[in-house]
Amino acid sequence: MIAHSYQHASDVIHALGSYEMTEMTLTGLDKLVQLLESPVFSALRLELVQPDTNPELFRSLAGILMLLPQSEAFTLLRNRLECVGVVRAAERTSQPSSDLVDDKTLKEMLQHFNQVQTQHALKNLKLSETQSQNQQ
Numbered sequence: 001m002i003a004h005s006y007q008h009a010s011d012v013i014h015a016l017g018s019y020e021m022t023e024m025t026l027t028g029l030d031k032l033v034q035l036l037e038s039p040v041f042s043a044l045r046l047e048l049v050q051p052d053t054n055p056e057l058f059r060s061l062a063g064i065l066m067l068l069p070q071s072e073a074f075t076l077l078r079n080r081l082e083c084v085g086v087v088r089a090a091e092r093t094s095q096p097s098s099d100l101v102d103d104k105t106l107k108e109m110l111q112h113f114n115q116v117q118t119q120h121a122l123k124n125l126k127l128s129e130t131q132s133q134n135q136q
Contacts, residue, residue: 006056008106012113013063019117021067022124029064033073036061036080048084058084 016025035041047054048061061081068074 005101005106006054006060008101008109009060010056010063011106011110013060013067015110015114015117017063017067019121026067026069029068030071030073033064033068033077037076045080048080051084 019025036044044057047057051058058081061077065074065077065081068077
C-alpha cells in the first residue's frame with residue numbers, strides 16, 4: 001500500500017480471503033490496521049478523501065475490514081472508512097493507481113504470494129499429520 005499499488009493490494013487481500021484465516025494472519029492484519037493509523041501512513045489516509053482517484057485503496061481497506069473479526073482493529077478501520085464514505089467510493093470505477101510498478105511485476109508478485117501461501121498450507125498440513133501420528 002505504501003507503494004501506491006492499490007490494485008495489487010486489493011488482489012492480494014482478495015486472494016488471502018480464499019485461504020484459511022489463521023491466528024497469525026489475523027494478528028498480521030490487526031497490526032497492519034494499527035500501522036495505518038500511525039504517522040507513517042498519514043499521506044495514505046489523506047488519499048482516502050479522493051475516492052475518485054483511488055477506488056482500489058478503498059477496496060483494499062474494505063477487503064481487510066471484511067477479513068477481520070469484530071475487534072478493536074475492525075472498529076478502527078470501520079470508523080476510518082465511514083468517515084470518507086467508502087460505500088459510495090467503492091461503487092465508482094476508475095483507472096487503478098499502480099504507476100510505480102508495472103502490471104507484469106504485480107502479477108508475478110501475486111503468483112509468488114499464492115505459491116508461498118500454498119507452501120505454508122502444505123507445511124501446516126504435514127505438521128498436523130506428524131503431530132497426529134505422534135499422539136497415536
